[in-house]
Amino acid sequence: MxxxxxxxxxxxxxxxxxxxxxxxxxxxxxxxxxxxxxxxxxxxxxxxxxxxxxxxxxxxxxxxxxxxxxxxxxxxxxxxxxxxxxxxxxxxxxxxxxxxxxxxxxxxxxxxxxxxxxxxxxxxxxxxxxxxxxxxxxxxxxxxxxxxxxxxxHRAGAPDLWPEALREEMEPVMRRIYTEVNNGVYRCGFAGSQEAYEAAYDRLFTALDWLEERLADRRFLMGDAITEADVRLYTTLVRFDAVYHGHFKCNRTKLTEMPVLWAYARDLFQTPGFGDTTDFAHIKAHYYVVHEDINPTGIVPKGPDLSGWLTPHGREALGGSPFGDGTPPGPVAAGEEVDPAHTPLG
The missing domain is CATH 3.40.30.10 (Glutaredoxin)
Structure with missing residues (x-):
């Protein structure tokens, strides 16, 4: 024990x-x-x-x-x-x-x-x-x-990820994302009773439904450009089908079955700074190997198929631009690249 x-x-x-x-x-x-x-x-x-x-x-x-x-x-x-x-x-x-x-x-x-x-x-x-x-x-x-x-x-053209004019609105959004989504998947995965798991599951998908609605008519969480709020949501969404859906029993629907969130996540993944820092092999190895109490065999699943992350997302129709009036970052610094075998970008 x-x-x-x-x-x-x-x-x-x-x-x-x-x-x-x-x-x-x-x-x-x-x-x-x-x-x-x-x-x-x-x-x-x-x-x-x-x-x-x-x-x-x-x-x-x-x-x-x-x-x-x-x-x-x-x-x-x-x-x-x-x-x-x-x-x-x-x-x-x-x-x-x-x-x-x-x-x-x-x-x-x-x-x-x-x-x-x-x-x-x-x-x-x-x-x-x-x-x-x-x-x-x-x-x-x-x-x-x-x-x-x-x-x-900061580099020239860097985005303002924590814009002062939006902070009052951003804080409750980010708080809900943290408690209900970022941490919500863990409440499901590490629940110690059926009752605790089901309560966590319901809270998680209530929040994901709220996000589907919020993002239906705006390209990013706070409007037309990325902010810290998008960074915080992305790191959970990009792990959802690979880890949380099965390993943590967050299995009402896959990310790929939530049309708005799936398109939004692909939009971010295809934006420099997001997909090019995402290592699916590391993600799967960590959760399935380290969490021996949940996955005692240590077997790491081969799936899911990652090719969908590169398909068109259509979010440009909502207007805006990831970097607002700024510019995307340049190529990934030498030595900091994700192994091409670990990402569909390779």
Whole structure:
């Protein structure tokens, strides 16, 4: 029987005695800001983003970093898609060691700052290169800070993903997406009773129906251009048929059977920064191998067929443009490409 610490390491959350899923959201809240109020000022080259392509929460930070053109300012380390109860590991790198931090495990960065760190080791994490210490793993705040605190270093034509004029409307939209969709699929997958599962299932599909309606007459969640809200929804949608529909029993309908959301997801997938950061092989390996309690055989399914992600979506008819008055990012930085065998874009 696994301990609470084991539950955190493998799921980033607890399953409570009530048999419902509760995510542990007590993150390291240190921020990297322009004024350096927390002791970590914005400074090119000072920090390394450690992320996993498999993880939806980390995928957000990979997308936002690319959309904003911060590749030359914040370096990126990618862990393997699976991990043990201790930590995510750098098994994709030569010798299994991150070439910048010199670490085999992300856990080493956490312990460098907090020698008795008691919680699960999560991605994404921003690590100070010189000290090798984790700065923050607060993923919701992390991407907002990339948009606001690092603005001086954004590429020309970068989108405004957190526009001030829309924040009041965006906040409840993003809150509902997080509680009902991003986290909702996990409530289904890790439910400890039939009652908890069915309640989670109903909440999830109520929210997906709401999104079908919201996106029927607008190209993106907040209107004519992408924002942080779209990034947050995309990372769940792109994993839906590959993982959540079967593995997490979110099986009322597949994404491909929800016409508006399927077209919307393809629109984003075909936008630079989204599909070219999506690694389906990593996604499937993570969920089906790491979650031994749900999939004890460790068998990773061959499907689904990914070719549909490249089919026309027709969303241009709604007007707007992904980058508004800006421009798309250029080619993926050398060495950061997704393996062509892991994506239909290859």
């Amino acid at each position: 696994s301990t609470d610490a084991d539950q955190q390491s493998t799921k980033g959350a607890y399953v409570t005695g009530g048999q419902g899923f509760e995510r542990d959201t007590a993150y390291i809240e240190t921020r990297i800001t322009t004024d350096g109020a927390d002791g970590y000022p914005v400074e090119p080259g000072r920090y390394r983003l450690v992320a996993a392509r498999a993880c939806p929460w980390a995928h957000r930070s990979i997308i936002v970093r690319r959309l904003l053109g911060l590749e030359g300012v914040i370096s990126q380390g990618i862990t393997g898609p699976t991990h043990d109860r201790r930590s995510w590991t750098f098994d994709l790198d030569p010798g299994g060691v991150d070439p910048v931090l010199g670490y085999e495990r992300l856990q080493q960065a956490y312990l460098a700052r907090f020698p008795d760190y008691p919680k699960g080791i999560t991605v994404p994490a921003l690590v100070e290169v010189s000290s090798g210490q984790v700065v923050t793993n607060d993923f919701p705040q992390m991407t907002l800070d990339l948009s606001t605190q690092w603005r001086e270093h």
